[in-house]
Amino acid sequence: MTPKKTKTLSRTRISRNNPTTSRAAWKLHTSENGVGFLQVPAFSVFPWLVHGFSTAQGGVSTLNDGKVLNLGFTEWDARENVQQNRKLFQSALAAADLALVSLQQFHSGVVCVFSSGPNEPYSGDAAITNTLHLLLGLQTADCVPILLLDPKKRAIAAVHAGWRGTLQRIVEKTIGRMKMEFKTNPSDLLAAIGPAIGGCCYEVGTEVAAAFLSQFGNAPEWFDELRTGDEPNPLQWLNQFPPGHQRPPENVRLDLRKANRAQLIAAGLRGQNIFVSDLCTACRPDLLFSYRKQGSESGRMMAVIGIRAEK
Numbered sequence: 001m002t003p004k005k006t007k008t009l010s011r012t013r014i015s016r017n018n019p020t021t022s023r024a025a026w027k028l029h030t031s032e033n034g035v036g037f038l039q040v041p042a043f044s045v046f047p048w049l050v051h052g053f054s055t056a057q058g059g060v061s062t063l064n065d066g067k068v069l070n071l072g073f074t075e076w077d078a079r080e081n082v083q084q085n086r087k088l089f090q091s092a093l094a095a096a097d098l099a100l101v102s103l104q105q106f107h108s109g110v111v112c113v114f115s116s117g118p119n120e121p122y123s124g125d126a127a128i129t130n131t132l133h134l135l136l137g138l139q140t141a142d143c144v145p146i147l148l149l150d151p152k153k154r155a156i157a158a159v160h161a162g163w164r165g166t167l168q169r170i171v172e173k174t175i176g177r178m179k180m181e182f183k184t185n186p187s188d189l190l191a192a193i194g195p196a197i198g199g200c201c202y203e204v205g206t207e208v209a210a211a212f213l214s215q216f217g218n219a220p221e222w223f224d225e226l227r228t229g230d231e232p233n234p235l236q237w238l239n240q241f242p243p244g245h246q247r248p249p250e251n252v253r254l255d256l257r258k259a260n261r262a263q264l265i266a267a268g269l270r271g272q273n274i275f276v277s278d279l280c281t282a283c284r285p286d287l288l289f290s291y292r293k294q295g296s297e298s299g300r301m302m303a304v305i306g307i308r309a310e311k
């Protein structure tokens with residue numbers, strides 16, 4: 001089944017700060033079966049590849065009197081609904097014949113290599129393969145989903161990066177493993193950083209900021225102090241001003257997508273090969289699931305990538 005309607009989110013608009021946040025780098029499709037999903041045109045040009053980021057749209061699960069596409073096994077939803085939703089999503093991507101490989105995610109730095117579909121559940125937060133007919137999938141509802149594609153070596157990866165995984169450099173570790181297993185050259189890689197909670201909404205404690213600061217030299221660029229309007233010097237507390245000055249705030253906002261984009265650049269990817277969605281899960285409850293916003297009654301989205309054919 002091929003997508004019926006295609007809606008470009010906006011005209012090409014290249015931002016000077018981050019050219020790949022351009023909305024034209026992403027397309028929202030609605031399939032004949034009603035499933036809404038996002039794709040990156042730069043990935044879609046490869047006929048042997050399948051990929052997609054699900055939204056909340058479509059599906060058979062009932063949430064707040066509406067139908068949603070919940071792709072994760074949650075307490076509020078029936079198992080058979082989730083299985084049916086997964087079938088609908090795969091069918092929308094014309095990937096019904098691929099074997100879905102879904103990890104038991106635990107906010108780790110663990111990368112799993114698959115050469116066949118697993119017989120038992122695997123725990124980890126990134127999956128890589130160069131085997132045909134496997135559909136690597138990861139679930140999110142605020143955390144950052146990242147898909148990686150090596151078109152030269154025909155190798156792929158799916159990565160789940162919340163703040164803990166980001167701190168553990170899960171995406172850098174995944175690329176390291178692709179180099180080892182598939183001789184991937186990072187400058188060949190394409191990366192799609194999908195919808196996640198944005199720097200506009202993702203409040204974290206200053207202890208999280210301190211942990212990032214101890215690990216990454218450019219971490220101050222990823223944080224934004226919560227402003228009350230009369231604080232002239234944002235991030236002053238990060239610059240280790242002497243005591244007696246402004247007290248550190250209790251919370252700050254973290255842009256996880258920026259942090260992961262920086263890791264991709266540090267790993268050797270070219271800036272123009274990194275495509276960052278600007279959709280914030282917490283800002284768009286009409287389109288996406290957000291755990292922060294909806295709590296335990298939130299659904300789960302899935303980002304998937306697979307090699308469907310040799311040609």
Ligand SMILES: [Zn+2]
Pocket residue numbers: 197198199200201280281282283
């Ligand atoms: Zn937001």
